[in-house]
Amino acid sequence: MLKKSSKKPLFQRFKISYLAMLVALILLAISALPNLYPAKSWLHVTAQQQVNAELLAIDTQKSVVDFLNQHGFTVEQSMQSSQQQSSLNVLLHEPTKSAAAQQALKSEFTQLNVKIVTHQTSPDWLQSLGLAPIKLGLDLNGGVLFVLDVDLVKAQQEQLDSAYEQTKTIIRDEKARGVRVQQNAQGFELHALPAAKDQLLTVQTQVLKRFQRLAPTVHTQGKLTTVAFSFSEQGSSEFTKEVMSQTLTTLRGRIEELGITEAVTQRQGKQRIRIELPGVQDPAAAKRIIGATASLDFHQLKEYGGKSFALQNGGTISLDPIAIFSGQHINNAHAGRDEWGKPLVQLSLDSQGGEAMSAFSKRNIGKPMATVYSEYYKNDQGKVVKKSEVINVANIAQHLSSQFSITNMQSPQAAQDLALLLRAGSLTAPVTIVQEQTIGPSLGADNINNGLAALMLGMGITLAFMALWYRRLGLVANIALLLNLTALVGLMSLLPGVVLTLPGIAGLVLTIGMAVDTNVIIFERIKEERRKGRAPYQAIEQGYKQAFSTIFDANITTMITAVILYGIGYGPVKGFAITLALGLITSVFTGVYVSKALSQTVYLKLANKRGVNA
The missing domain is CATH 3.30.1360.200 (Gyrase A; domain 2)
Known part of the structure; x- marks a missing residue:
């Protein structure tokens, strides 16, 4: 029989690792907290420049609120700006009607500017830490989807037209008499008689210096020498990449100028761009700016x-x-x-x-x-x-x-x-909008409610099964499972660029199932060790050790699948892949390391309490 004091070195050995896990869980839990405080959409009403700003504070604010209430847009809260009362912020009882209310106000009060502004409702100390809720995708938050086609052929033709115009200028500047330029189906070509060969070479050199992606083709017909210019195969490929990259950069800049911070802009196929604008309630304005090729x-x-x-x-x-x-x-x-x-x-x-x-x-x-x-x-x-x-x-x-x-x-x-x-x-x-889809915020709210209901149902059944089947170890698994969900939500809130979609909620449900699989494998190993006559603590140690390689292999193969889905998928598929990949990381962390720490702590305390061999 061992004395209680003999257990102290064991706790000393795990003290640092337990502390590190505790700190990580606390930080992830804090980053998950803002999700308890959903953002709200306010109507921000201001006077136009030519209207006296004080007029809004005195005469118009009551009229705006009365107008909204009379037309079915129930006002929940309204407050004046602290800066000379020159603006009014209005919160509707049903924020999903903000876009319709905005259009109604613009029609009735032509002298006012009305914008939809999203305000965070989380405590100031959370906002001071830079923490915010998980960004929601189109299917959960509502918004607009655009798929744009980039006309690469037209872009190349514009480049060739520019080169043709500049070639005419080069001929004039170099005073290349006897050299003329004309356009053809593939680009343009220079013609020169034998007496103007030197001038032809000078013009050709200047053209290739300015337009390095063009390739010359020289042929002679009689006394006339012709140099045809067109895109080389490599030059065409490089130009395509540059145009797509520049188009993506420009569109992202336009979206930022519109004040949309949660947009997803990515290349789709060879010459298409997919733009998702979650939360946008004025698709006409977004379309006017994003689709403009000015x-x-x-x-x-x-x-x-x-x-x-x-x-x-x-x-x-x-x-x-x-x-x-x-x-x-x-x-x-x-x-x-x-x-x-x-x-x-x-x-x-x-x-x-x-x-x-x-x-x-x-x-x-x-x-x-x-x-x-x-x-x-x-x-x-x-x-x-x-x-x-x-x-x-x-x-x-x-x-x-x-x-x-x-x-x-x-x-x-x-x-x-x-x-x-x-x-x-x-x-x-030139870009052309080839697909446009608008998802209303009310549909997004229904998707959130249905998705969360499925998540809670799946989690409730899983927790009940684990508690009934594995008893004490099942309670440990349930604690690890709740910590896993908290850690996953915190990690998704913390990482920039992560967007939660409806398939992403499916990924959360799948993550719960995979985390349970991890615990089932471990607990069955522990049972086998107990049947061999090992003490509880030793059985736990061996069970986690032997199950780790199986769990690791299974999660690695699933992670490879998630990475592939993220690399080639678009929209909801990409959202599912992100949730799955992050869920794998948190499942291993809580299902293996946190669960092991909890199991060892519980059984060591029981052994100490009973004064028996662990």
Whole structure:
């Protein structure tokens, strides 16, 4: 028989590991706490610039609340902004009606701006730690799904057209007489007689220096030498990757400008992009901004040898086809008003754009410069066509640098949309929305309720079975199971980019089953050791040790499947894969290590209490 004091070294040996597990569980539990405080959608009502802000505080706030109540949008709470009472925040009894209430207010109170703003309801100390609830996917939170097709063929053609226009400029600058350029089906080609071979080589070198992805093909017919330019196979592949990457970056920038922080933007197949916007209740605004293919270029007027562009107010104007600089050199853009109250867009350029503007304006003070706005659209035949129009022609009054303004915008909304697009970046390839799906928030709430009901039912049956079948060890398993669910929720809340979907809830249910499988394997091993006559503590030690390799192999193969699903899946499939992978990690942690620590502690205390050999 062993003395109680002989057990102290054993506890000393596990003290550090137990402490580490306890700390990890506490941290994950704290990160899971914000999920008990769901976010709420408020209507944020403010006055437009031309309306006296104080008017909102005195006369309009009561009218807004009364209007909402009279039209079926029951107001649960309303409060004024602390800043001079210039805005009103309204919480509806049914937040799922926020979008409909927003549209009703915009129609009734045209002088007001109405936005839907999401506020966290968790305690301030949790928010100060940067903790937030799990991000919910479309099927749980409602929102909009867009699938966009990127026209890579059109993008390549635009690149070849730009190269063709610049080649004409190179021929003029190099004074390459006897060399001419013309377009063909694959790109463009240079033609030269024998006397102009040197000039042809100079022009060819300059073209390849500017457009490294083009490949020349030289052939001679009689005395005429022809050099045809088109995309090489490698160049075409690199250009495709660059366009898709740039399109993804630009679309993510636009989504951030819209204030949507939980969006999922990913490539789908060769030339499609999938965008999920959970929580968005105004799909029209999102579609207008995300689907826009606008770009901005600044051109010099050129009466002879120029390219004709349409003016926004009618008529045409001749401009140099090569831009002074384009929208890709714009660092920032803000909508505003000039001294006469007309809308404008204030621009800030990067160093390269600032240098180009500085050099051009210095040479052309008193001369006009045109701003060309371009966008793609589908014509009656369904073909994607680029439409360019001059939105502004202004004389350069002084030497400009990296900051200037575009005036004479059609409306404040047009100025705001243009500023947003310029801040986020223009698209180099036309995009078309080929799929659009809107999921209402009420449907998302039903999915959450049904998913959680299934989770609770499965967990309740599992806890009851384990407690009845394995008794004391079953209670240990149940504690580990609850800790597993808490740890998984905390881990999903903690990691950026993790989104919970309806299949993700299925992954939670599956995780519970897998965690139980882990305990069943271990407990059956322990029973076998007990039948061999081993003491409880030794049986537990051997049971966990022998079952570990089986559990590890099973979880590794499932993890490989989860990784593959995450790599090739989209939307809900990816959400399921994330939940499954994280659930495997927490299941091993709680089912093997935490459960073992609990089992050993329980049986050692029982052995000490009874004074028997463990």
